[in-house]
Amino acid sequence: MIDSARLGLPEFAPGSVWLVGAGPGDPGLLSALALHALGRADSVVFDALVDPRTLALARPGAALDYAGKRGGRPSPSQPDISARLIRLAKEGRRVLRLKGGDPCVFGRGGEEALALAAAGVPFRIVPGITAGIGGLAYAGIPLTHRDTNSAVTFLTGCHSGGSLPEGLDWPAIARGAPVLVLYMALKQLPNIVAHLIAGGRSAEEPVAVISKATSPQQRVLISTLGALAQDAALVEPPAVTVIGEVVRFREALDWVGALDETLAP
Numbered sequence: 078m079i080d081s082a083r084l085g086l087p088e089f090a091p092g093s094v095w096l097v098g099a100g101p102g103d104p105g106l107l108s109a110l111a112l113h114a115l116g117r118a119d120s121v122v123f124d125a126l127v128d129p130r131t132l133a134l135a136r137p138g139a140a141l142d143y144a145g146k147r148g149g150r151p152s153p154s155q156p157d158i159s160a161r162l163i164r165l166a167k168e169g170r171r172v173l174r175l176k177g178g179d180p181c182v183f184g185r186g187g188e189e190a191l192a193l194a195a196a197g198v199p200f201r202i203v204p205g206i207t208a209g210i211g212g213l214a215y216a217g218i219p220l221t222h223r224d225t226n227s228a229v230t231f232l233t234g235c236h237s238g239g240s241l242p243e244g245l246d247w248p249a250i251a252r253g254a255p256v257l258v259l260y261m262a263l264k265q266l267p268n269i270v271a272h273l274i275a276g277g278r279s280a281e282e283p284v285a286v287i288s289k290a291t292s293p294q295q296r297v298l299i300s301t302l303g304a305l306a307q308d309a310a311l312v313e314p315p316a317v318t319v320i321g322e323v324v325r326f327r328e329a330l331d332w333v334g335a336l337d338e339t340l341a342p
């Protein structure tokens with residue numbers, strides 16, 4: 078239990094909703110505010126990407142409410158989830174809306190916050206470590222390095238329905254930043270690679286695909302832009318894809334792999 082008073086953490090008021098990022102998986106990456114909320118929530122409405130070890134930290138007696146896909150049934154629609162949050166809050170509960178990574182990075186946290194604001198429900202947004210930052214750290218890949226890049230582009234490879242987001246200016250994306258971090262991109266990798274190479278990126282550029290980042294099942298595939306579509310065909314989701322020269326630093330900085338070797342019998 079964290080000492081919330083000593084840290085000066087705010088009260089989790091009944092009738093309010095906290096939109097909280099749970100980070101990419103490792104419960105050690107939860108913020109003090111996220112832990113505080115887990116210890117006090119009456120209802121926890123969580124997504125598929127929230128690690129079971131994190132959910133296990135919820136207050137005994139808290140109602141755990143799954144808002145992801147279940148057994149092939151379609152996932153609840155976004156308006157349904159927002160309506161559920163509003164209803165639970167209006168019943169006087171402390172509602173913890175727990176999302177993987179950061180709630181507002183490709184996580185629809187903004188949409189839910191807008192619905193809460195429109196319904197007059199008090200809410201707080203607690204940022205989390207997004208997979209495109211935490212996952213890179215656990216793969217030994219610095220997101221920026223002065224020798225390689227002064228800019229980064231975060232991009233989703235998937236719009237609702239699974240297709241590439243419309244309206245992306247691919248030539249501009251290809252030129253824009255030396256490092257690209259792709260979320261939800263596995264299915265669309267062949268298309269994305271084709272757009273980037275057509276936009277001038279080199280087929281030789283190094284790429285890492287980090288699957289199940291920060292969990293004990295983390296796997297990192299190293300490839301090149303040209304070989305990526307083939308190499309990544311069997312990677313298991315969730316995965317983030319990093320394109321750019323920063324990937325080369327992993328050779329020296331793979332601290333997770335180094336720890337595993339130290340621990341191996």
Ligand code: SAH
Nearest residue numbers: 178179184207208260261289290315316317
């Ligand atoms: N809000 C989340 C992103 C949700 S979109 C965040 O900030 O991280 C879902 C995508 O996030 C996945 O398709 C994958 O690209 C990425 N992702 C989330 N958790 C991940 C993990 N543990 N390892 C690798 N990728 C992850």
